[in-house]
Each structure stands twice: as structure tokens, then as C-alpha cells.
Amino acid sequence: xxxxxxxxxxxxxxxxxxxxxxxxxxxxxxxxxxxxxxxxxxxxxxxxxxxxxxxxxxxxxxxxxxxxxxxxxxxxxxxxxxxxxxxxxxxxxxxxxxxxxxxxxxxxxxxxxxxxxxxxxxxxxxxxxxxxxxxxxxxxxxxxxxxxxxxxxxxxxxxxxxxxxxxxxxxxxxxxxxxxxxxxxxxxxxxxxxxxxxxxxxxxxxxxx
Amino acid sequence: xxxxxxxxxxxxxxxxxxxxxxxxxxxxxxxxxxxxxxxxxxxxxxxxxxxxxxxxxxxxxxxxxxxxxxxxxxxxxxxxxxxxxxxxxxxxxxxxxxxxxxxxxxxxxxxxxxxxxxxxxxxxxxxxxxxxxxxxxxxxxxxxxxxxxxxxxxxxxxxxxxxxxxxxxxxxxxxxxxxxxxxxxx
Numbered sequence: 535x536x537x538x539x540x541x542x543x544x545x546x547x548x549x550x551x552x553x554x555x556x557x558x559x560x561x562x563x564x565x566x567x568x569x570x571x572x573x574x575x576x577x578x579x580x581x582x583x584x585x586x587x588x589x590x591x592x593x594x595x596x597x598x599x600x601x602x603x604x605x606x607x608x609x610x611x612x613x614x615x616x617x618x619x620x621x622x623x624x625x626x627x628x629x630x631x632x633x634x635x636x637x638x639x640x641x642x643x644x645x646x647x648x649x650x651x652x653x654x655x656x657x658x659x660x661x662x663x664x665x666x667x668x669x670x671x672x673x674x675x676x677x678x679x680x681x682x683x684x685x686x687x688x689x690x691x692x693x694x695x696x697x698x699x700x701x702x703x704x705x706x707x708x709x710x711x712x713x714x715x716x717x718x719x720x721x722x723x724x725x726x727x728x729x730x731x732x733x734x735x736x737x738x739x740x741x742x743x
Numbered sequence: 744x745x746x747x748x749x750x751x752x753x754x755x756x757x758x759x760x761x762x763x764x765x766x767x768x769x770x771x772x773x774x775x776x777x778x779x780x781x782x783x784x785x786x787x788x789x790x791x792x793x794x795x796x797x798x799x800x801x802x803x804x805x806x807x808x809x810x811x812x813x814x815x816x817x818x819x820x821x822x823x824x825x826x827x828x829x830x831x832x833x834x835x836x837x838x839x840x841x842x843x844x845x846x847x848x849x850x851x852x853x854x855x856x857x858x859x860x861x862x863x864x865x866x867x868x869x870x871x872x873x874x875x876x877x878x879x880x881x882x883x884x885x886x887x888x889x890x891x892x893x894x895x896x897x898x899x900x901x902x903x904x905x906x907x908x909x910x911x912x913x914x915x916x917x918x919x920x921x922x923x924x925x926x927x928x929x
Contacts, residue, residue, distance in 0.1 A: 720854055721855070722925075725840075725925050728840035729841075
């Protein structure tokens with residue numbers, strides 16, 4: 535088996551490029567909505583997962599009970615008791631973490647959808663470039679959340695120095711630089727939006743949404 | 744006396760509130776001035792230091808106080824506070840155009856106010872730390888810094904933004920030039 539050793543910067547670079555290109559296409563206004571959504575998802579996803587885990591197990595058990603015949607089956611009481619003895623869907627901390635990952639993906643997807651529906655596409659290169667920067671910031675935040683889950687061990691089949699990836703993402707200097715980029719994006723957006731009326735080109739209405 | 748990070752945090756918070764009232768475009772004028780000031784201070788600090796030492800060596804007849812570190816600290820703090828006063832008083836430096844309104848205006852005002860607070864209060868902290876906290880009556884001392892405060896030292900404006908990024912020049916210069924360009928071309 536061939537093992538490729540990949541620098542952590544390539545991994546982070548690919549993530550940055552992907553999210554950056556998405557941001558370039560969508561524009562800064564939509565990406566700012568996503569940034570807020572990602573921040574909310576990072577804060578709330580694990581808490582929501584822990585809160586709904588018992589309900590998920592309950593509904594899973596109800597579903598299996600229904601599939602096995604439910605109340606119309608031969609012996610529903612025995613059927614239910616048999617299900618109670620079986621292991622729940624979410625057993626341990628790792629399962630709940632995966633549920634948190636699903637909640638995170640759902641919130642981020644909703645943020646992308648809300649941004650797509652509520653905000654206009656970029657009307658000029660400036661908004662597109664700011665969208666690129668904002669997209670990279672979003673990619674950084676998503677990668678920071680996913681890295682400990684995706685790379686729980688030090689090496690994978692493609693030998694990625696995951697410890698270095700996590701160290702780079704969680705380094706205080708990296709976080710400070712990302713915050714600085716976000717401040718620059720917001721300042722640039724504010725200046726762009728504060729242009730005098732005679733200098734503004736009213737964006738064409740986007741009917742493609 | 745509260746820990747220095749709390750003290751600086753409160754000052755930054757107050758500047759954030761001031762930013763809401765003054766508005767994003769006026770705050771950005773102050774940011775422009777401070778970017779240039781901090782670049783100048785970080786770039787020419789060794790020369791300023793040497794000059795100040797020479798002035799202080801002129802003898803006790805001119806300067807009664809023998810504490811050179813205290814005097815140097817006061818000079819830099821005076822420069823920073825004086826520049827802040829002049830910047831906040833002036834209108835010429837404000838960026839032109841229509842200030843953003845509503846939530847966007849408030850968010851941008853807060854952000855720019857916090858940024859200016861970080862530049863001003865952070866620079867004062869930087870020089871107090873550089874000269875060993877000579878203003879003992881404030882209650883700050885090098886051995887009284889909490890672990891959080893020691894961690895925050897690397898993110899003070901001159902330390903963090905003063906790192907060389909391109910052609911040996913610091914980010915302060917490029918940010919100042921970007922702000923100046925935005926001021927001129929609008």
C-alpha cells in the first residue's frame with residue numbers, strides 16, 4: 535500500500551480554496567450570513583446533540599417497534615420489552631459527537647440556504663473578492679470544528695500530520711490572523727457600502743434565485 | 744486594582760460605545776492616524792529611545808526625576824493619548840460618504856470603536872510592559888500579571904501587527920497605506 539504524506543498546509547489550502555471559490559461566487563453578503571451560521575453551529579451543535587439524544591433514541595426505538603409490527607403485531611408487549619433490552623442508537627460519547635456533527639451540518643446548510651435566498655448575488659468584483667476572503671474565513675471555522683472529528687488519530691491512510699493540522703488551526707496566532715482578516719473584510723464592506731449615491735451603480739435585480 | 748487585562752478591556756469596551764455614537768466613517772479616520780502612528784513608533788523606536796536617553800542625560804538640572812524608564816514611558820503614553828485626543832477632536836480625518844444605517848451601522852460603529860480602543864489601550868499597555876510598568880501607583884507590576892495577561896501580550900498592536908509580513912515591513916504599514924488609499928480614492 536502506498537502512503538502519501540501530505541503537508542498540513544496543503545490540506546488547509548485545499549479547504550481554503552474550496553470555500554474561497556464558493557464565497558467568490560456567492561459574494562460577501564451571503565458569506566457573512568454563513569459566518570454567523572457557522573459561529574452559531576460551533577457554539578450550539580454539541581449542546582443540541584446532547585439535549586436531543588434521548589429523544590433520538592426514543593424515536594429510533596419507536597420506529598423499530600413499528601417496523602416489527604407495532605401494536606398490531608402478535609405480542610406488542612414482548613416486542614417492546616425485547617426492544618428495551620437492546621442497545622440504543624446513540625450509546626456513547628462518540629455517537630453523540632456524530633449527532634452533533636449532523637446538527638452542525640444542518641445549521642450550516644440552513645445558513646447557506648438563507649444567505650442564498652435573502653441576499654443578492656455580488657454586483658461587482660469588490661463584493662466578489664470580499665466574498666472570497668469571507669469564504670476562506672468560513673472554511674477556516676468549519677475546518678477548525680471538523681479537524682478533531684475527522685482526524686482523531688495522528689495518521690490516516692493518506693498520512694496527514696493531523697496533529698499539526700489541529701495545532702495550526704487552534705494556534706492563537708492563526709485565530710488572531712483570521713479575526714484580523716474578518717475585520718478587514720467588514721471595514722472594506724462598510725466603506726464600499728458608504729459610497730456617495732452618485733458613485734453607486736444600482737445592482738441589477740437578480741431573478742435567477 | 745483590577746487586573747490589567749480587565750482595565751484594558753473596559754477601556755476598549757468604552758471605545759466601542761463611543762464608536763456607536765461617532766459612527767463608522769469618523770472612527771475609521773482615527774484608525775488611519777493610529778496605524779501610521781504605531782508604524783512610526785515601531786519603526787523608529789530605537790532612534791526615539793536613543794534620543795530620549797540623550798535628552799535625559801543632560802543632567803539633573805534639566806530633569807529632576809532620575810527614573811529614565813518612567814520618563815520614557817510617560818513620553819510614549821503622552822504621544823499616544825495626545826494623538827488620540829487630536830484624532831477624536833478633528834473632523835477632517837473622517838471618511839466621506841453616507842454612513843451605513845441601521846444594524847449594519849451599529850455593528851460597524853462598534854467594530855471600528857473596538858478596533859480603535861484596541862490600538863490605543865493596547866499600545867499604552869505595550870509601552871508600560873516594555874518599560875517594566877513604572878507607573879506603580881496604578882497597581883500594575885510585571886510580577887502581578889495573570890497567565891491571561893501574559894498570553895495577551897503577544898497580541899498587543901505593536902507586537903502583533905508590527906510583525907514583518909512583506910519586504911521586511913510590518914502589517915501596520917500596509918494597513919495604513921490601504922486605509923489611506925481608501926481615503927483618497929473615495
